[in-house]
Amino acid sequence: MPDTKILVLHGPNLNLLGSREPEIYGRDTLADIDARTSSLAAELGVTVEARQSNHEGELVTWIQQAGAEGFHAVVINAGAYTHTSVAVRDALSASDLPAIEVHLSNIHKREEFRRTSLISEVVVGQIAGFGPQSYLLALRAAVQLGAKDK
Ligand code: DQA
Numbered sequence: 802m803p804d805t806k807i808l809v810l811h812g813p814n815l816n817l818l819g820s821r822e823p824e825i826y827g828r829d830t831l832a833d834i835d836a837r838t839s840s841l842a843a844e845l846g847v848t849v850e851a852r853q854s855n856h857e858g859e860l861v862t863w864i865q866q867a868g869a870e871g872f873h874a875v876v877i878n879a880g881a882y883t884h885t886s887v888a889v890r891d892a893l894s895a896s897d898l899p900a901i902e903v904h905l906s907n908i909h910k911r912e913e914f915r916r917t918s919l920i921s922e923v924v925v926g927q928i929a930g931f932g933p934q935s936y937l938l939a940l941r942a943a944v945q946l947g948a949k950d951k
Contacts, residue, residue, distance in 0.1 A: 873947030
């Protein structure tokens with residue numbers, strides 16, 4: 802699948818990984834996670850591009866443009882926007898690309914407000930609770946979906 806291109810989106814506060822509540826999110830920085838994701842992508846023979854934003858509208862724009870930019874699937878950790886953003890949900894819903902929802906923590910065993918994801922209904926599936934490994938599992942799934950949809 803040499804031409805498969807996967808877009809990895811990280812939402813708000815994920816730029817703080819490494820120092821942000823390490824007992825929940827671990828000690829790996831976002832750069833560490835992106836490096837592991839890139840190295841798995843190289844192993845799988847696909848291209849991955851990772852972007853982070855603290856801004857809802859920027860995430861929406863990236864989702865809207867992903868198809869035209871040549872991506873085949875989207876992996877998204879929308880951070881807190883998972884629980885609040887109708888705009889991110891609508892952008893994923895409007896996109897023709899398959900998307901996979903990712904969380905480092907298991908949102909279903911945390912505070913009540915984290916148990917609701919507004920995006921779960923419009924993605925192919927959710928991977929949560931495996932720390933940085935969540936991204937690697939999602940990348941493998943995205944490669945399958947992206948290749949299948951081509
Ligand atoms: C998170 C879980 C969200 O509830 C939280 O707001 C985040 C990170 C996760 O990866 O576990 O920012 O998406």
